[in-house]
Amino acid sequence: CAKCQRGTWSAERGATSRSACVACGEGTYQPAEGQANESVCIGCAPGNYSMVAGASACLFCPEGSWSSEFRATACELCPEGKWTSSTGLIRESQCLPCYGSRDCLPDGSIYITIELVGLNMSGLNASREGGLCSVLAHDVAAACGVDDDAVVDVSGRNASVTVEESGFVAAFVLGIHGLSAHDLASYLYSEAFSRQVAADVSVNGMRVLVAGVSMRPEHFVPRTTTTSTTASATTTTAITTRGTVTSTVVDTTTRPAPSSTPSTSGVARHAGAPLASWALLPVLLVRAATTP
Numbered sequence: 001c002a003k004c005q006r007g008t009w010s011a012e013r014g015a016t017s018r019s020a021c022v023a024c025g026e027g028t029y030q031p032a033e034g035q036a037n038e039s040v041c042i043g044c045a046p047g048n049y050s051m052v053a054g055a056s057a058c059l060f061c062p063e064g065s066w067s068s069e070f071r072a073t074a075c076e077l078c079p080e081g082k083w084t085s086s087t088g089l090i091r092e093s094q095c096l097p098c099y100g101s102r103d104c105l106p107d108g109s110i111y112i113t114i115e116l117v118g119l120n121m122s123g124l125n126a127s128r129e130g131g132l133c134s135v136l137a138h139d140v141a142a143a144c145g146v147d148d149d150a151v152v153d154v155s156g157r158n159a160s161v162t163v164e165e166s167g168f169v170a171a172f173v174l175g176i177h178g179l180s181a182h183d184l185a186s187y188l189y190s191e192a193f194s195r196q197v198a199a200d201v202s203v204n205g206m207r208v209l210v211a212g213v214s215m216r217p218e219h220f221v222p223r224t225t226t227t228s229t230t231a232s233a234t235t236t237t238a239i240t241t242r243g244t245v246t247s248t249v250v251d252t253t254t255r256p257a258p259s260s261t262p263s264t265s266g267v268a269r270h271a272g273a274p275l276a277s278w279a280l281l282p283v284l285l286v287r288a289a290t291t292p
Helices: 126-144 181-188 191-201 277-290
Strands: 110-117 168-173 209-217 233-239 244-250 268-270
Touching: 110 126, 110 181, 110 191, 126 168, 126 181, 126 191, 181 209, 191 209
Parallel strands: none
Antiparallel strands: 110 168, 110 209, 233 244, 233 268
């Protein structure tokens, strides 16, 4: 038998379809498959929230917000003139006064992410995918009081956003005037904005929901990809819309370094580490063994 998916449960015996599975309510989550009663739905802890039913995990309260409540479906905003660059805060006192500007927007720009649930990117052709990015850019621009061209994807393309296969959306909003970080958060974190985005992207039979929105004041720097290789070691650093990962691989071949190219997925890599000192150890040992 197929199991009810994470975020759902069913007490029905002999169920013949997934429609028998019941979603856990907003403000709760359920991380396991095949659960049989509603008691497995766990309330989100303070500093976390869940704004959609059927969640397999709660989200941290985003930057600029906090929550001291259990089973929260939204988080409280930091007061005007204060902000936090941390997530998952549980007290208003953790919000700090703006640094570098009164509005907490020293560069007049923000980085915004949106978590979409139910979006099937593989079912969209290039034209519809481009249209989706334009629609999302328009919704973000309208909420931030700027023209569509002021919203750029992570590589810098105007009137567009970056959308990953997982439904993770990322963009920068530039040239913001007359609004504070608190103002923007009040619009972007609102239920009305989430409903508008969900309605605009729920096309072609897809029912898309917004699981979460996050923003932070940030100067725009395009994500690019560069790679260089030495004769013995290659270091690759991936700067993604979610974080940074670094790895080192030993390689005894020498290859020319390709030129930088933009990445539509928002990933940037750079490489080029000097020869690691431990890589010379075998050579030194051989010389020592043969020296009279």
